[in-house]
Amino acid sequence: xxxxxxxxxxxxxxxxxxxxxxxxxxxxxxxxxxxxxxxxxxxxxxxxxxxxxxxxxxxxxxxxxxxxxxxxxxxxxxxxxxxxxxxxxxxxxxxxxxxxxxxxxxxxxxx
Amino acid sequence: xxxxxxxxxxxxxxxxxxxxxxxxxxxxxxxxxxxxxxxxxxxxxxxxxxxxxxxxxxxxxxxxxxxxxxxxxxxxxxxxxxxxxxxxxxxxxxxxxxxxxxxxxxxxxxx
Numbered sequence: 441x442x443x444x445x446x447x448x449x450x451x452x453x454x455x456x457x458x459x460x461x462x463x464x465x466x467x468x469x470x471x472x473x474x475x476x477x478x479x480x481x482x483x484x485x486x487x488x489x490x491x492x493x494x495x496x497x498x499x500x501x502x503x504x505x506x507x508x509x510x511x512x513x514x515x516x517x518x519x520x521x522x523x524x525x526x527x528x529x530x531x532x533x534x535x536x537x538x539x540x541x542x543x544x545x546x547x548x549x550x551x
Numbered sequence: 552x553x554x555x556x557x558x559x560x561x562x563x564x565x566x567x568x569x570x571x572x573x574x575x576x577x578x579x580x581x582x583x584x585x586x587x588x589x590x591x592x593x594x595x596x597x598x599x600x601x602x603x604x605x606x607x608x609x610x611x612x613x614x615x616x617x618x619x620x621x622x623x624x625x626x627x628x629x630x631x632x633x634x635x636x637x638x639x640x641x642x643x644x645x646x647x648x649x650x651x652x653x654x655x656x657x658x659x660x661x662x
Contacts, residue, residue, distance in 0.1 A: 444593075473649065482555075482639050482652030483594065496649065531593050533650075538582045538601060538643060540650055542593035 442466060444543035446532050452549045453522055460518045461546045465534030472515050473540055474507055475531040476500065483531055483542075489515060522550045555640055557653035564630055565661050571626045572656040574640030579620040582643040584650065585612075589636045597638075598625070630660050 445464040453459050465472050470491050475483035486505070488496045491512035501507075504522075509515040519526055527550045533540035555576045564570050574583070582601055586594035598609050600616035600623060607614055613626045623642075627634055637655040 446593075480654070482641075482654050483650075485649040485651070488649060498649075533593075539584050539596060539599045541596060542586075545591075545593045547591070 444532055444534050444541055446530075446543035446546050448546055449544060450547045450549075452551060455524060455550055456521055458518065458520045459522060459548065460516055461530055461532075461548075463515045463517070463532030463534075463543060465513070465515070465532070466536075466541060467513075469534035469536045469541075470512070471535040471540075472509055473533040473535070474515070474517050475533065475542075477529040477531055477545070478527075486517075519548075522548075524550045526550050555642055555651055555653035557638075557640055557656050559656065560654070561657040561659070563659045563661060566630060566632060568630055569626060569628045570630055570634075570658060571624055572638060572658075573622065573624045574642075574653050575622045576642055576651075577621070578642070578644075578651075580642030580644055580651075581620070583614070583616050583623040584641040584643065585614050585623070585625045586639045586641060587636045588639060588655070594639055627658070630658075632660050632662055634658060635660050 447462045472489045474486040477483045489509040504520045507517045529545045531545045533542045585597045588594045598614040605616040611628045639655045640653045641650040
């Protein structure tokens with residue numbers, strides 16, 4: 441499968457715990473995006489990498505959130521001290537030009 | 552911030568009918584994209600539009616990039632049950648920029 445891959449698909453965590461999600465983009469794509477989606481809404485932009493450089497961060501990305509793309513390939517999104525409001529679908533997308541291709545997402549539930 | 556408006560929010564159509572949905576924005580975009588999302592999955596790219604006035608087809612799907620660069624429409628002809636899902640429009644100003652999404656149109660096809 442050469443599409444965007446996200447792991448895990450589902451995560452249930454207790455409030456206050458840290459979680460980390462992984463995204464493997466399409467191999468030749470140099471741009472990688474993280475989005476968050478809640479029920480009834482479209483995806484909301486969180487952050488964007490070109491190769492290993494994090495070029496843009498949304499105001500939605502509080503200081504509890506951190507994203508990395510250390511070698512310009514896979515990326516991780518960590519949420520520290522999770523809150524119930526962090527419950528959402530976290531989507532990763534990659535791109536080589538215009539437009540973007542999404543992974544299947546990681547569904548986070550904070551209890 | 553950029554806001555895309557999609558209307559109507561949900562549509563119930565008879566199998567075999569055509570359906571159209573619209574997306575408007577207060578900002579101009581250089582690229583318009585249409586995605587389909589099914590429950591528990593990530594958005595799947597259906598059509599990408601790169602030039603104002605462009606009309607593009609993908610099977611039973613047809614989309615147009617408005618001349619003002621502030622709107623786009625998607626038409627599905629001869630709907631079938633597997634067309635059920637949420638259709639999102641997204642705008643992108645440039646290849647290095649984020650995608651801004653609408654809230655989606657939910658399509659229900661009645662057999």
